[in-house]
Amino acid sequence: MENFQYYTPTKVVFGRGVENQTGALVKEQGCRKVLVHYGSRSAEKSGLLDRICRSLDEAGIEYVRLGGVVPNPRLSLVYEGIELCRREGVDFILAVGGGSVIDSAKAIGYGAADEGDVWDFYEKKREAESCLPVGVVLTIAAAGSEMSNSSVITNEKGWLKRGYNNDCSRAKFAVMDPELTMTLPKYQTASGCVDIMMHTMERYFNQSENMELTDGISEYLIRTVMKNARILMDEPGHYDARAEVMWAGSLSHNGLTGCGTDGGDWASHQLEHELGGMFDVAHGAGLAAVWGSWARYVAGERPERFARFAVNVMEVPAGDDDLETAFRGIRAMEEFCRSIGMPVCIRDMGIDLTEEQMAELAEKCSHFGKRTIGCVRKLTKEDMYQIYKNARG
């Protein structure tokens, strides 16, 4: 078992109607002027944004609004948000949305608290020393950004998608009403479920000894998401299923499922980030499209771990040896993904990768040959190319 830190200071307020507590929660933080940050017009149309603003009004909190966040959130809007915060004397950023909005809010928070270029942090040139306080009203269960320390931003110059993790950006509070996620389209719901599962799977597949309690929590969490994802394909308005998925989304990425391990592999995420940067695919779908290829490529390095996953999570019968069981589990996961309308290869997303594109993805993902990714097997640029190729379909 590895030494670990676990730090999840975010106050979660979970359940029906809790978004009406937003104003009071901001007030509790002692802040006076809020940037309300959001994405699509659905938050405006549904009346959610009005309810949030009313709640801020009632608490006597001033605010300015900045919408327009898109999936794979853009650096240009982050710069705009930083400028707006400075101009308006904003001291709190409220993200109303899913992972993209929260990640954009964190980036604005880093930038507004710093003199230099916020992209430096994402390029790993410097460490952020502080971040404006961020709060969340969650409308999509997927990224887990509401309790995590991570933020992923896409720089339009070169379409580079980069992540940055720092505890100072962890949200002060997360308002989580499962009812807000009921209107999500089926594809986005499914993609969110895969994203949630993958945050635990990335940690589960590692190169360290493990912690039994962490393993048990992880396995149950993934099974719970699968079960409830299936329910939501038929009954998108099923409150309890939405709630199980939403809470799993937070626990899956707040650090709990990594305690006592080396932190996990994360290669699938890196591989997907480049895909997302190049093609703007839904993150969870992109993960589903590359995971099987990655898993087959590396399973031989830790067949016993993949076999445990196959039996305890995918509930397949054990084969003659661990590697056979491992491959059964990978197939079963792909079948699950298909069953909820998720891709299991890149072509399933309507993308026909060219040789040049695969080479470019591998170049970017390896930072032009300067880094390896993953820990189950350390993947070089050549390995990445091969995994993209096997995932092409």
Added chain:
Amino acid sequence: MENFQYYTPTKVVFGRGVENQTGALVKEQGCRKVLVHYGSRSAEKSGLLDRICRSLDEAGIEYVRLGGVVPNPRLSLVYEGIELCRREGVDFILAVGGGSVIDSAKAIGYGAADEGDVWDFYEKKREAESCLPVGVVLTIAAAGSEMSNSSVITNEKGWLKRGYNNDCSRAKFAVMDPELTMTLPKYQTASGCVDIMMHTMERYFNQSENMELTDGISEYLIRTVMKNARILMDEPGHYDARAEVMWAGSLSHNGLTGCGTDGGDWASHQLEHELGGMFDVAHGAGLAAVWGSWARYVAGERPERFARFAVNVMEVPAGDDDLETAFRGIRAMEEFCRSIGMPVCIRDMGIDLTEEQMAELAEKCSHFGKRTIGCVRKLTKEDMYQIYKNARG
């Protein structure tokens, strides 16, 4: 599923040798003068206290020491600590020990930040508005106080044992080195394991609908503690088993295993608190001594819940109906307790309760007939008397 809040701001630093980071962690809090609070001489004799003080010295932190905390920590020492904090200008309280020391530290923290009598909070006369920051170096895995918002203090006047919960007392950090628990006597280790299990069981047995993910985590957590408790009876120096139990202790009482429920029953804790106040028994042992009696008394109110516990946690085969399964589960839990040297009735602890004592316990536990306890079944003073009587043995 019920609405819930989840708030666990404590930074956990877990693993071998992490106690040497204590000074740096206090410094991170921006504090200058620490009250080092501890219990028995074992912390002094083992050299742990010296290591902690060295770590504070290295970080340039001043400190004063206050030892002498006993199990079922006393109000008189709390008053002494408050006085000491005021006299010395202490701005941080470091608890080096287990639940009793941490609870005492929290009480000192409340008192030092308040003008009035700290016992008011425990008598529920007032709510605390703040608490001096508390940090923990954990040496006993049991109470979960290192991540919880609760504190239990015994007032020697009348031997009243009272708990008070408030988020402002949650520890800023918890330093958790499983090696520090290796020298605990077998009885105390077993008692700690029961305490840990009970923090989840108190939440698990409730009167609400439940959250699947919470149930799964809870069931796995209890099974993990049972498995590792058995290991520790033979191999007290088994690092991984110590670590599993230690981490389970924190997760069991930080709120995680209550998410989405009504908060749980807690009658066994109330019944035990009075026993502990009167006889100074080890808390976990006292819980083991009353739980079976409580469970049999109330199982008929929620047989399906007790049956699920029997099958999923105690792994007994289902009987002809839920109630039969429920009773099998209760028996299996008692067998487990016996197997690790824990009592299953009050006589097992060498206490031969008189009629008068049972009546007095029920009087005190019901606050002289003014309150009921529990939610699976709301217990009156008469119910409490009957449960003590059935638990007498």
